[in-house]
Amino acid sequence: MSELEILAAPRPAVDPRAFRNALGSFTTGVTIVTTRDAQGRDVGLTVNSFNSVSLEPPLVLWSLARNSASLEAFVEAEYFAVHILGAQQEQLSNRFAQRGIEKFAGVEVARGLGGVPLLPGCAARFECRTAYRHEGGDHEIFVGEVLSFEHFDQAPLVFQQGGYAVAVKKPRRAQPVATPESPEGSFSRNALIYLLGSAHAMLLSLLRPALQARALADDDYFVLNVLSLGEARTVAELDALMALAGRRVEARRLQSLVAAGWVLALPGARFRLSDTGVRTMVELAAVAKGVEEDALQQIDYSEAHLLKHLLKRVIRNTARDVPALWPAPAAPSSDG
Known part of the structure; x- marks a missing residue:
């Protein structure tokens, strides 16, 4: 079957809610992406679609719903910043996920490339120039060239199955050391x-x-x-x-x-x-x-x-x- 025939073949109906729930099994980090609009106003929103694309050149991507009120600002902006949130920034994530509020009120921001607001306390931060955009169904995909970044010693905030979670590093498995087995039922230091x-x-x-x-x-x-x-x-x-x-x-x-x-x-x-x-x-x-x-x-x-x-x-x-x-x-x- 040719590629055109495959694309033209009838597709089974996909339940959007079930599809979303299945995608929720994939644990992601949580980010806030910020920029400045054409009027010089700060714009930012919570995003968990962030991903790396390439190391050389350094490229990252994220996506934004095409019906988002922030879409125009990001389409017109030359620069944006991606903040990977730390485990203690759940409240900030919730704040930037809301609509109709002054998200930056009371937040002390620094200024990055193009005057883009930079948030404190994150696990990592990337300042990017918009390299190109793609249409991806009901989302616009932004690919950014990383021009500057910082990495802080912070545990990340993560999102899984519709809620926040914690990420814990598994210790590296050492080679097992042969030790005599304890008698069944004996008191153990692992009890x-x-x-x-x-x-x-x-x-x-x-x-x-x-x-x-x-x-x-x-x-x-x-x-x-x-x-x-x-x-x-x-x-x-x-x-x-x-x-x-x-x-x-x-x-x-x-x-x-x-x-x-x-x-x-x-x-x-x-x-x-x-x-x-x-x-x-x-x-x-x-x-x-x-x-x-x-x-x-x-x-x-x-x-x-x-x-x-x-x-x-x-x-x-x-x-x-x-x-x-x-x-x-x-x-x-x-x-x-």
Whole structure:
């Protein structure tokens, strides 16, 4: 069959939504492309169709829907800039994906070739001259010659199956070292319970000096943490929550925290943080955040995000008859 006969052959109908969903299986980076229009106004939009074309000469491409309000600006512009977003720029991506808003308001931009706005905080940035354009169905394809670029040490923001995701580098696989097999069921350093327990113990040991400086024991800190969520609790409620960690809360512990000024006793035998307790927990939250940052210093943003996400899933998968820790969300207002 000739090429013309192939092109002329009837094609099966393709469901656009199903086609889009299938394309969503391909994980892409997220970019913001910027330029200046003929009136000197800054123009920018979120794009995930960016791709490399050639290394020599350095060429990249991206596509824009032909019904986009920004199409004319990019067609007429000689220069544009492609910003590969970092993992922490999800909010900026959402902002530049909207229509009818002042996208650059409050954003400190630098100026590139042709006065094109350059956004801060990205993983990489390419300043390009429009080399040529192609019609691609309902999109216009822009091919840019890269004239200048910068690469920053940032984990990228990625998009997959209609939502943002995190990209985590897989470690290079080392040659396996022959070691004696452990007896079936023996305790292993790879056991999740060992890893979680060790991580908790190490983090708490780094926080403990700040607790001791305030004459707080570990159990006091855990009780104050629960009360810092804002809901007054009884001794029995606190005890049920602490029992998950193998700890017990007795009335005398609450009374000692009341006497120290950390906690207030309320009618109905309920307890909540005092103003002093609130200030102290804010201070300790800052200390705990510093401990966390130190612990994660060899882990990039996307890996840390994934770690927390997976730990939440472990918690959900293992929770059985667990009393509610977080206060229930308030019902929506009827005034809308």
